[in-house]
């Protein structure tokens with residue numbers, strides 16, 4: 182029983198570490214792409230705070246697709262020059278803010 186708990190605890194901390202790495206990757210990419218010039222995690226700059234974006238799209242199952250299209254095609258947002266994989270990371274980063 183005890184070893185079972187240890188396995189669960191280890192799995193849990195691995196999941197946490199994975200999430201932290203994904204957030205870091207998003208933030209690094211956002212910096213590299215210049216997003217942080219207009220967006221910050223918690224306060225409004227030129228663009229809305231990430232936490233406000235995340236709150237606006239909370240529970241919207243089309244959020245990722247909507248935002249990806251917006252950024253990719255420059256619809257209602259300046260066009261973002263990024264690969265599909267980069268866009269995915271950036272959109273996840275935008276939606277993960279709390």
Ligand code: HEC
Nearest residue numbers: 214215216218219220227228229234248257258261271275
């Ligand atoms: C020149 C300033 C500027 C830059 C650079 C910028 N944004 Fe924005 N962004 C805005 C403004 C202004 C808005 C609010 C208007 C809107 O919703 O499009 C916004 C809105 C957004 C939204 C929410 C859209 C919605 O539907 O609510 C997301 C997501 C977003 N930006 C992501 C990014 C990402 C990712 C990058 C970097 C690749 C980026 N932005 C770079 C100005 C900027």
